[in-house]
Amino acid sequence: MTVVFLSLGSNLGDKVAYLNQAIQSLSQVHETQLVKVSSFYRTAAWGKIDQDDFVNAVVQLETNLEAIDFLRECQQIEKDLDRVRHEHWGPRTIDIDILLYGEETFNTPDLKVPHPFMTERAFVLVPLAELTEDLVLPNTGKTVLEALAQLSHEDVTKI
Template identity: 40%
Template sequence: MLAYIGLGSNLNRPKEQIKNALITLNSTKDVKVVGLSSLYQSKPIDDLKQPDYINAICQVDTHLTALELLYVCQGIETKQHRVREKKWGARTIDLDIIIYGVKVIASKQLIVPHLQMINRAFVLVPLAELEPNFKVPVLGHIQDLIAKLDITKLIKL
């Protein structure tokens, strides 16, 4: 199964946090990182007073179920000292399953495609870098989704 995972960090050397998460993800049994977007710098959501984020999207080939992949991602966040104090707060690392094949999942633990992806240039632009003609399940063509967003503040590094 091909899945796309969003990575973001704005604490403790964000580029290193993303690199470490990718290394751990790739070394996980039944998960292979097969694609990686460029890094992008973005402002915090709602202009919260915190450092800018570094974001990327990776493509993984996995034999794990979506929930198993979620648990792997959460384990990596814990290993890298992610603290969940407040919604959209600063973080060492954030891993979100954005897409899991063509599946639509709506459970208490996981919603895929990611609910907020259509509002986030830092998700859609790197995803389009990997898959420029991608059709997001239920939501539509990636280029149409990007056209609805202001991407001027997103900086490709």
């Protein structure tokens, strides 16, 4: 089984309901087991900031699926929850990003793991630290807590 960490976010509609629906769907992916779910956090939009706040969380799963197959499952869940991609970093009902896929690395047009912006986003590192603060992040040599200490995160509020 491969340990996988995902970041979930929503800033349209009933954000908490969309996160809960995504978590429920992830728990039903074949050959996959939901291990842990972080608290939910309210955060300001990142990248494209002229939009509603997000609700974010991180989940830990274990899977026997290959990374590309797991990505397709995540994309299907996004589609099932009415995710549309009108603009880069635009508003969305649900966003599911693969942060870490075991110790594997991928750099393809469809899949970049470790997630390239993970260490720049407090809304990812705060809930990730809740699940595994001592995990050493690939390509950095830093633990999640050490990476988080380099970011401002007072605007990441547990709900």
